[in-house]
Amino acid sequence: MSSVAPAVEPAAPGRASGLSATFEHVRYVLGENRVTAFAFGLLIIILFAAIFGPYIVPYDPLASDTAAALKPPSAAHWFGTDQLGRDIFSRVIVATRLDTFIAVASVALVFLMGGLAGIAAGYFGGWTDRIVGRIADTIMAFPLFVLAMGIVAALGNTVQNIIIATAIVNFPLYARVARAEANVRRNAGFVQAARLSGNGEARILLVHILPNIMPIMIVQMSLTMGYAILNAAGLSFIGLGVRPPTAEWGIMVAEGATFMVSGEWWIALFPGLALMIAVFCFNLLGDGLRDIVDPQRRT
Amino acid sequence: MTAQPLLDVHDLTIEFTTRRGIVKAVQHVNISVAKGETLGIVGESGSGKSVTSYAVMRILDRAGRIAEGSVMFSGIDVKAASENEMRDLRGREISMIFQNPRAALNPIRKVGDQIEDVLRQHVQSAASDRGEKAIEALEQVKIARPRERYHAYPFELSGGMCQRVVIALALACNPQLLIADEPTTGLDVTTQKAVMDLIVELTKRRHMSTILITHDLGLAAAYCDRVVVMEKGRVVETAKSADIFARPEHPYTRKLMRATPRIGVSLRDLLPEEEVALSSASPRLRGEADARSAAGEGDSPQTALAETAPHPDPLPAGGERKQKPLLLVEKLVKEYPRQGAGALLSKLFSRKPPVEAEVFRAVDGISFTVGHGESVGLVGESGCGKSTTSMMVMRLLDQSSGRIAFDGEEIGAILPQAFARLPQRKSIQMVFQDPTDSLNPRFTAARAIADPIMQLGNIRGRDALRARCEELAGLVGLPVNLLDRFPHQLSGGQKARVGIARAIALHPKLVILDEPTAALDVSVQAIVLNLLQDLKASMGMSYLFVSHDLNVVRLLCDRVIVMRAGRIVEHGSSERVLGDPQDGYTKELLTAIPHPPLPV
Numbered sequence: 029m030s031s032v033a034p035a036v037e038p039a040a041p042g043r044a045s046g047l048s049a050t051f052e053h054v055r056y057v058l059g060e061n062r063v064t065a066f067a068f069g070l071l072i073i074i075l076f077a078a079i080f081g082p083y084i085v086p087y088d089p090l091a092s093d094t095a096a097a098l099k100p101p102s103a104a105h106w107f108g109t110d111q112l113g114r115d116i117f118s119r120v121i122v123a124t125r126l127d128t129f130i131a132v133a134s135v136a137l138v139f140l141m142g143g144l145a146g147i148a149a150g151y152f153g154g155w156t157d158r159i160v161g162r163i164a165d166t167i168m169a170f171p172l173f174v175l176a177m178g179i180v181a182a183l184g185n186t187v188q189n190i191i192i193a194t195a196i197v198n199f200p201l202y203a204r205v206a207r208a209e210a211n212v213r214r215n216a217g218f219v220q221a222a223r224l225s226g227n228g229e230a231r232i233l234l235v236h237i238l239p240n241i242m243p244i245m246i247v248q249m250s251l252t253m254g255y256a257i258l259n260a261a262g263l264s265f266i267g268l269g270v271r272p273p274t275a276e277w278g279i280m281v282a283e284g285a286t287f288m289v290s291g292e293w294w295i296a297l298f299p300g301l302a303l304m305i306a307v308f309c310f311n312l313l314g315d316g317l318r319d320i321v322d323p324q325r326r327t
Numbered sequence: 328m329t330a331q332p333l334l335d336v337h338d339l340t341i342e343f344t345t346r347r348g349i350v351k352a353v354q355h356v357n358i359s360v361a362k363g364e365t366l367g368i369v370g371e372s373g374s375g376k377s378v379t380s381y382a383v384m385r386i387l388d389r390a391g392r393i394a395e396g397s398v399m400f401s402g403i404d405v406k407a408a409s410e411n412e413m414r415d416l417r418g419r420e421i422s423m424i425f426q427n428p429r430a431a432l433n434p435i436r437k438v439g440d441q442i443e444d445v446l447r448q449h450v451q452s453a454a455s456d457r458g459e460k461a462i463e464a465l466e467q468v469k470i471a472r473p474r475e476r477y478h479a480y481p482f483e484l485s486g487g488m489c490q491r492v493v494i495a496l497a498l499a500c501n502p503q504l505l506i507a508d509e510p511t512t513g514l515d516v517t518t519q520k521a522v523m524d525l526i527v528e529l530t531k532r533r534h535m536s537t538i539l540i541t542h543d544l545g546l547a548a549a550y551c552d553r554v555v556v557m558e559k560g561r562v563v564e565t566a567k568s569a570d571i572f573a574r575p576e577h578p579y580t581r582k583l584m585r586a587t588p589r590i591g592v593s594l595r596d597l598l599p600e601e602e603v604a605l606s607s608a609s610p611r612l613r614g615e616a617d618a619r620s621a622a623g624e625g626d627s628p629q630t631a632l633a634e635t636a637p638h639p640d641p642l643p644a645g646g647e648r649k650q651k652p653l654l655l656v657e658k659l660v661k662e663y664p665r666q667g668a669g670a671l672l673s674k675l676f677s678r679k680p681p682v683e684a685e686v687f688r689a690v691d692g693i694s695f696t697v698g699h700g701e702s703v704g705l706v707g708e709s710g711c712g713k714s715t716t717s718m719m720v721m722r723l724l725d726q727s728s729g730r731i732a733f734d735g736e737e738i739g740a741i742l743p744q745a746f747a748r749l750p751q752r753k754s755i756q757m758v759f760q761d762p763t764d765s766l767n768p769r770f771t772a773a774r775a776i777a778d779p780i781m782q783l784g785n786i787r788g789r790d791a792l793r794a795r796c797e798e799l800a801g802l803v804g805l806p807v808n809l810l811d812r813f814p815h816q817l818s819g820g821q822k823a824r825v826g827i828a829r830a831i832a833l834h835p836k837l838v839i840l841d842e843p844t845a846a847l848d849v850s851v852q853a854i855v856l857n858l859l860q861d862l863k864a865s866m867g868m869s870y871l872f873v874s875h876d877l878n879v880v881r882l883l884c885d886r887v888i889v890m891r892a893g894r895i896v897e898h899g900s901s902e903r904v905l906g907d908p909q910d911g912y913t914k915e916l917l918t919a920i921p922h923p924p925l926p927v
Contacts, residue, residue, distance in 0.1 A: 225781075
């Protein structure tokens with residue numbers, strides 16, 4: 029409906045610029061899209077738990093109390109207790125910080141590596157493109173989780189290595205999306221204009237092209253965020269991630285799994301639920317985020 | 328029109344629900360089309376001409392709805408008809424030709440199959456002879472060797488060919504009404520003529536009615552029986568096409584007619600009457616007024632101007648330089664390997680070297696000059712190499728051979744990447760064809776204008792930059808309060824002004840204008856052309872004006888170079904080339920332009 033758009037434009041008054049306009053825009057997108065608003069609500073809860081978790085939980089997540097071991101959910105222990113008598117509610121909340129940290133850090137890392145490599149490949153083409161493309165292909169040739177396992181096993185069981193492994197596994201996704209997007213734009217008019225303005229190649233990439241790719245990259249980041257959480261939990265579940273007794277959803281599910289058969293369902297269920305909600309939240313967030321970040325939507 | 332009209336649109340109002348409430352795209356429109364009549368709907372973008380036709384087909388966006396009025400098509404109430412009835416109507420009774428023929432065709436299906444689809448959909452023929460019917464349809468739109476073309480994919484055909492296929496599709500079921508929505512926008516003038524002649528011939532022969540939607544008054548006048556002029560969702564005038572040019576009633580129609588470039592008028596004549604008096608001085612006056620108002624706060628633009636004004640000029644000024652042309656191009660050649668995109672793919676996926684690279688000469692040894700303060704038009708149809716030439720002069724593209732000298736210095740040998748940092752970069756700038764595509768969607772207008780200054784200029788500091796941007800905005804007549812908007816919040820004309828402001832920000836000596844008005848409405852085009860002319864006079868720039876529109880070139884350029892297939896076929900002063908063309912191709916180009924009758 030291009031013919032309608034100009035009719036709308038004059039209606040746009042001199043908009044309040046800056047922060048208030050951004051806030052107004054976010055409010056509009058959320059109002060328009062209930063699902064995104066719901067995901068945002070979840071995100072706020074998750075972030076709140078990640079930041080303030082350790083200060084608000086009723087019990088020390090690491091303190092064991094053998095007298096109160098394997099108690100089902102009750103008023104004192106909302107999510108029950110595990111085999112060492114630790115409060116599962118406290119542990120689930122406290123674990124939010126570690127799990128989201130791993131996810132955020134690995135996504136940030138892969139965005140830097142994959143995103144930049146991809147943009148460079150798409151923009152320069154030629155050898156850069158071939159090298160980045162083959163690296164991505166090589167990584168994709170492995171079952172991703174097995175590759176992550178291999179990397180952690182080789183480098184050692186630390187949070188840092190989990191982050192690196194998760195980032196490497198996601199590299200092809202970012203590189204390919206960024207490459208495709210940059211490739212489309214490398215001869216766009218505004219890039220030519222930037223060349224005429226005397227911008228160097230690196231500056232064109234970072235200042236002119238990268239911001240235009242951000243909307244789609246942010247959707248990608250939101251989606252892989254869920255995957256990164258699962259990956260970190262998965263590594264911990266099979267014993268290659270964070271070591272006990274650290275509170276972490278994957279380990280907690282792993283520990284709880286052995287008690288499932290004897291009827292103590294709550295030990296695995298609640299961390300599993302937390303994991304599910306976090307992944308769910310990040311997946312839902314993607315589309316809404318794109319609407320917020322994309323300036324075209326700010327008519 | 329004594330009989331019942333074929334299509335009767337009565338008091339039609341169409342509303343769109345948008346974020347800012349309800350927008351009335353079309354208001355109280357009355358249009359009727361008699362059987363066998365060709366009706367032109369003329370209007371600029373946003374006038375609601377396309378939306379009206381979408382309502383007739385009932386293919387409005389989900390946000391749009393017919394709020395009032397009725398659409399009757401040969402006794403059927405389109406507004407009340409069920410979706411099933413509409414589906415029968417579309418294609419069989421009313422069909423449509425869209426603006427972009429490539430987008431209208433499915434890129435991965437053979438054109439013959441696509442025609443068969445339509446036939447099958449409306450059960451027009453038995454399965455056995457459907458193929459023959461499709462070939463016949465291709466034959467009727469004068470596609471050479473229809474039997475071979477039947478198996479062609481859209482990407483294997485030229486733009487004009489694709490539009491012919493679309494016409495064949497639209498006419499395959501012998502509809503009663505054909506709606507052509509800007510059928511020739513984006514096609515070359517000679518192709519446009521061929522396509523329009525074809526449409527008129529076919530529809531006349533079949534006694535069909537046609538609605539031609541266009542922004543081009545000349546086109547409407549040449550091919551339509553009656554013309555409806557629309558402005559801002561309303562019909563402002565309906566008349567026989569002969570009458571509308573002889574006696575335009577509505578001021579808007581007069582304004583449109585004035586703005587259409589034609590023979591025997593000057594640039595100033597294109598502007599609306601009331602603005603002519605103002606215009607000769609207006610952009611500069613406005614610029615100065617803005618500069619004065621900006622001078623109140625912090626750095627004065629006068630000092631900013633003084634800082635940029637003295638460009639590094641290695642050559643001694645004087646008589647010696649006067650004789651030398653500003654730009655000298657000699658035996659310029661650009662060759663491409665013939666495979667195009669396929670070569671890139673095979674390079675990526677196969678180890679073996681590409682099969683012997685046959686070369687295609689996009690630019691085949693051309694030579695020309697552009698003098699100081701001169702504007703030269705580079706004219707030709709798509710694929711003639713004019714854009715490639717401008718890219719090479721611009722140093723965005725490396726030439727295969729030949730030399731380019733700018734202001735006495737060889738620049739042809741400098742690689743495009745290296746050129747970005749040289750002082751000459753400031754002196755050669757460009758205004759791009761598509762104002763939307765050439766502005767970074769994430770930069771505000773001010774940021775876009777400031778970009779070259781930040782990279783190559785010597786204005787530092789936020790306030791000085793801002794002042795310079797406001798000064799430039801004043802020069803190109805862009806309201807200062809629009810500087811903080813993003814491109815999508817600006818209209819086409821405003822975007823064009825931003826592009827021009829950016830190009831002149833560094834006081835270039837040569838500006839290459841690559842069809843700067845091709846994407847603009849005629850009234851905006853008139854203003855932008857005048858602006859360019861004023862700027863040239865006040866800043867002493869030279870223009871290389873790349874265009875396919877001879878009427879526009881005639882207005883702005885001192886000399887014209889006509890290109891075809893990479894070679895120059897004719898060159899000389901605008902008056903001479905366009906008034907008394909020597910080359911057959913130039914003549915062909917000139918006769919293909921649809922001319923509106925001269926206003927009295």
